[in-house]
Amino acid sequence: MSASPTDPSTAAINRPTVLSLAIKEKAALYAAYMPFLKNGGMFVPTQKPYKIGDEIYLLLTLMDDPNKYAIAGKVVWITPAGAANNKTQGIGVHFPEDESGTRTRLRIEEILGAALRSSRATHTL
Numbered sequence: 001m002s003a004s005p006t007d008p009s010t011a012a013i014n015r016p017t018v019l020s021l022a023i024k025e026k027a028a029l030y031a032a033y034m035p036f037l038k039n040g041g042m043f044v045p046t047q048k049p050y051k052i053g054d055e056i057y058l059l060l061t062l063m064d065d066p067n068k069y070a071i072a073g074k075v076v077w078i079t080p081a082g083a084a085n086n087k088t089q090g091i092g093v094h095f096p097e098d099e100s101g102t103r104t105r106l107r108i109e110e111i112l113g114a115a116l117r118s119s120r121a122t123h124t125l
Contacts, residue, residue: 016055016072019044019093023062030115033108034077037094040105041076045090050075056093060104062111069104071095 021044023029034041042060050056052075060069077092095101109116 016057018057020059039095041094
């Protein structure tokens with residue numbers, strides 16, 4: 001017997017992974033934010049293996065902001081273990097082009113302000 005796409009026993013296979021990220025300081029937010037992506041994105045340190053295109057459900061907490069930002073994004077960047085320059089292992093999650101992605105991107109850019117134009121190194125570039 002083969003499982004159909006609507007079979008509840010296979011539903012968990014296609015559900016996105018849920019990752020949580022709490023950013024506690026502006027320098028950490030700067031290092032993790034990916035402004036070069038069209039809708040913005042966030043680098044998430046993780047040792048779990050992912051592939052480009054995997055769907056991720058990211059629960060993001062930003063410093064003293066009481067809001068939690070829930071983003072259904074996609075993996076667009078992978079930093080493997082043992083990467084050059086001692087880069088942290090993890091993935092880049094691209095924010096979706098919807099209200100949640102836009103709200104999160106605008107809030108991050110509001111917090112970072114002029115720091116967005118800095119040339120300091122980040123987790124990705």
